[in-house]
Amino acid sequence: MTDLEIIEAIKNKRNDKAFGALYKNFPAIRKMIISNNGLKEDAEDIFQEALIILCSKVNQGDFKLTAQLGTFLYSVSRFLWNDELKRRGRRNDILTEVDLFENSSLTEFAMEEEHKAKLAEKTMDTLGERCKELLLLFYTKSMKLQEIAIKMGYNSENTAKNQKYKCLEMAKKNLKELQLKQYSK
Amino acid sequence: MRQELELMQKIEQYLLGQMPGGEASAFESEIHASKELYEQVELQKQLMKGIQRSAWRQDAVQAFEKYSFMQKLWKWGYIGTSVVAVVSLGYLYTQKESTEKKEMLSEKVQPQTIVNESMPADTANIYQLLNGNTFVINSSRDTIVKTKEGNLIEIPKELFNDTIAGNTKDSLLTKKGAKEISQAKIYTLHFYTPSYKDSLKKWKQSVQDKNYSKALRSMLSSANPKSYLKTSSKEQEISEKNTGSENPKDTMYKAVLGLNMEKIDNDLNTKNSKLYKLKGKIPFINKTSKNKNTILVFDVDNKNKTSIDTAIVIEIVDKLKNKSIITQSEKK
Numbered sequence: 001m002t003d004l005e006i007i008e009a010i011k012n013k014r015n016d017k018a019f020g021a022l023y024k025n026f027p028a029i030r031k032m033i034i035s036n037n038g039l040k041e042d043a044e045d046i047f048q049e050a051l052i053i054l055c056s057k058v059n060q061g062d063f064k065l066t067a068q069l070g071t072f073l074y075s076v077s078r079f080l081w082n083d084e085l086k087r088r089g090r091r092n093d094i095l096t097e098v099d100l101f102e103n104s105s106l107t108e109f110a111m112e113e114e115h116k117a118k119l120a121e122k123t124m125d126t127l128g129e130r131c132k133e134l135l136l137l138f139y140t141k142s143m144k145l146q147e148i149a150i151k152m153g154y155n156s157e158n159t160a161k162n163q164k165y166k167c168l169e170m171a172k173k174n175l176k177e178l179q180l181k182q183y184s185k
Numbered sequence: 186m187r188q189e190l191e192l193m194q195k196i197e198q199y200l201l202g203q204m205p206g207g208e209a210s211a212f213e214s215e216i217h218a219s220k221e222l223y224e225q226v227e228l229q230k231q232l233m234k235g236i237q238r239s240a241w242r243q244d245a246v247q248a249f250e251k252y253s254f255m256q257k258l259w260k261w262g263y264i265g266t267s268v269v270a271v272v273s274l275g276y277l278y279t280q281k282e283s284t285e286k287k288e289m290l291s292e293k294v295q296p297q298t299i300v301n302e303s304m305p306a307d308t309a310n311i312y313q314l315l316n317g318n319t320f321v322i323n324s325s326r327d328t329i330v331k332t333k334e335g336n337l338i339e340i341p342k343e344l345f346n347d348t349i350a351g352n353t354k355d356s357l358l359t360k361k362g363a364k365e366i367s368q369a370k371i372y373t374l375h376f377y378t379p380s381y382k383d384s385l386k387k388w389k390q391s392v393q394d395k396n397y398s399k400a401l402r403s404m405l406s407s408a409n410p411k412s413y414l415k416t417s418s419k420e421q422e423i424s425e426k427n428t429g430s431e432n433p434k435d436t437m438y439k440a441v442l443g444l445n446m447e448k449i450d451n452d453l454n455t456k457n458s459k460l461y462k463l464k465g466k467i468p469f470i471n472k473t474s475k476n477k478n479t480i481l482v483f484d485v486d487n488k489n490k491t492s493i494d495t496a497i498v499i500e501i502v503d504k505l506k507n508k509s510i511i512t513q514s515e516k517k
Contacts, residue, residue, distance in 0.1 A: 015241065019248030026252065048245040055241045056234075120235025121242065132239070139233065140240035165190040172193075172228050175235070 003069045010058045019051055025070045029077045038081060046084070050076040053114070083111055119182060123175040131167035138164055196229045 001009070001021040009018040029050075030043035038046075050073045057063040067075075124132055134152060137143040143151070149160040198204045199212050216223050 015244035016248065019244055020251060023248055023252040044249060048242065048249065051245045051248075052238055052241045056238070059237075116231060117234045117238055120231040121238040123232065123235050124239040135236050136240055139236045162190070165193050168193055168197075168229070168232065169189060171232050171235075172225075175228055175232060 003065060006069060007058055007063070007065065010055055015055065022051060022054075022069065022073065025073050028070075029074055032074070032078065033081050036081065037085065042081070042084070046077050046080050047073070049080055053080075056117075080114075119178050120175055123171050123178060126174040126178075127167060127171055131163075131170065134160070134164055135167055135171070192225070193229065196226050199226070200230055200233060 001017070006018045006021055009015070009021075026043075026047050029047050030040065033043040033046060034040065053076055054063075054069070054073065124135070127135075130152065134148060137148050137151070138145070145160045145164070146157045148154070148164075149157050152160070154160040154163060195204075195212070199209060202209075204212060216226055
């Protein structure tokens with residue numbers, strides 16, 4: 001798959017295809033992280049995060065392919081790992097000025113936004129399985145409420161709709177709590 | 186709906202751009218006027234992002250699992266040879282129980298083979314999903330395979346033959362010597378034509394949905410392995426099913442056989458690893474198919490449920506080319 005095809009696949013919600021192709025970049029990134037005080041598991045997390053950032057950039061429509069996707073993922077991973085090292089209180093800055101200069105998308109890349117989004121994602125795990133499934137089906141699989149009602153065994157479309165908002169309400173409450181906790185640190 | 190829920194609906198319409206223009210700009214001024222409303226909108230906006238990320242995360246995790254599985258498969262290729270050696274030892278023990286073990290160890294015996302070959306492209310996914318519990322064997326040799334769970338299954342040579350024609354019942358008589366069987370269970374076998382596209386589609390879809398038991402069931406067509414566990418201990422059953430495909434050759438054959446598995450007392454038996462032996466004769470049905478015959482055997486010691494994780498696939502190659510196979514009728 002070419003880079004353009006991968007981007008098209010992400011736009012068309014064919015992440016399985018796109019990610020499958022992108023994983024060939026993983027070994028290089030793993031190597032970079034392991035040689036910078038990281039574990040295998042850190043590398044997995046960081047790479048996943050980089051994939052998600054790529055997705056959100058492509059879907060926001062502000063992604064311009066200026067470098068190879070492999071390079072993009074590598075730079076983002078480096079950036080993320082650097083941030084994580086800082087968070088863990090280590091003071092070895094692995095970013096060079098060249099890094100920052102070469103890929104301007106990194107400088108635009110707001111770490112604060114990233115942390116916010118991560119917290120919102122974490123909120124999903126505070127919900128029950130059914131709530132999570134319901135929200136995912138509706139918002140990311142674009143399933144109709146009627147179909148969801150059938151799939152998940154709700155009496156009616158209306159029940160599903162009500163349930164959806166109740167889940168959302170719960171999620172909002174939990175997210176707010178998580179945010180308060182975060183900022184009081 | 187409660188008032189709070191209605192407000193959320195409104196915010197959602199606004200965020201998703203589903204609000205009519207005039208209403209949207211009015212709502213916007215409302216947002217700017219109220220700190221509380223602003224906060225609600227922001228929270229909901231973040232949540233939408235979180236939900237989306239959560240879905241991407243699932244995709245990424247799945248991609249990683251696939252990736253690391255392929256990596257393991259490569260590794261498995263390298264260590265395969267050593268597994269063959271271990272398994273051969275086990276085989277030695279079982280074959281000559283009466284003789285002294287130390288003598289046997291020094292004896293030279295044809296090694297058994299475990300082959301993990303590259304699979305045909307259209308079936309590759311299936312094998313991948315079975316987590317590596319797939320084996321290609323040559324039916325003219327004795328083989329022992331080791332499942333992911335650590336169980337060893339011995340498949341004697343010519344267990345699978347092509348003697349189905351006119352001789353179904355005879356070829357299925359597996360009850361002989363049943364008394365030595367400590368765990369006689371019935372396992373469902375599935376003869377599967379890789380070109381059977383509908384089945385593949387259903388299978389893939391179910392797997393994408395992570396509904397593994399449904400995937401398994403779709404592969405087994407209408408058969409529910411569980412029910413056979415109960416009923417077929419005394420009878421064998423072969424059914425042929427044309428699933429309404431346009432191409433008459435694209436027929437999926439299904440055989441539910443009484444297949445005995447014998448648990449063999451052996452030094453290799455540990456808490457996690459047991460040696461079983463498949464017994465009896467199992468016929469090929471779709472002998473006209475150019476495709477390889479693939480058989481699904483459910484793994485042993487799985488009392489309550491049948492899942493993908495506990496299934497193994499055995500693929501038999503070269504059965505027709507191999508003239509050394511003695512058919513049931515020839516024996517008579």
